[in-house]
Amino acid sequence: MNNYFDIDNSSLSKELILLFGLLEKENDGDLKLNINEQLKEVNWCYFLELARHHRIHPLIYLKLKKEKEELIPTEVVQNLYQHYQKNTFKMLQLSAEMEQLSKVFTEKQIQLLFFKRACSRLRTLRRRFTANF
Numbered sequence: 001m002n003n004y005f006d007i008d009n010s011s012l013s014k015e016l017i018l019l020f021g022l023l024e025k026e027n028d029g030d031l032k033l034n035i036n037e038q039l040k041e042v043n044w045c046y047f048l049e050l051a052r053h054h055r056i057h058p059l060i061y062l063k064l065k066k067e068k069e070e071l072i073p074t075e076v077v078q079n080l081y082q083h084y085q086k087n088t089f090k091m092l093q094l095s096a097e098m099e100q101l102s103k104v105f106t107e108k109q110i111q112l113l114f115f116k117r118a119c120s121r122l123r124t125l126r127r128r129f130t131a132n133f
């Protein structure tokens with residue numbers, strides 16, 4: 001099967017290539033990708049910055065926590081765990097708020113539909129519709 005989304009890795013940082021590798025990895029456990037040498041050259045601060053910027057740090061934490069400890073610095077896994085835990089608690093808080101709102105709207109017999117990241121989606125939709133007119 002042809003992959004139409006092949007990316008030229010020559011212009012990508014080692015850290016970004018590592019993130020891609022972790023995200024596309026299917027099996028949890030040992031890194032079966034050819035990245036053991038890359039791990040020695042990774043700028044871990046930049047790696048963490050990229051993971052947070054792209055909001056994939058929860059996924060990356062879940063992948064890395066199962067890896068051999070000597071491959072990944074302990075500080076990196078701990079940092080990802082802290083962000084993972086903070087993210088989990090924030091999602092629980094937001095879910096509780098959503099439930100409270102749902103109860104209020106249901107009591108008033110108002111139909112309600114929740115959107116994830118609705119503000120950015122609405123801005124995008126508005127730009128698309130106004131561009132057509």
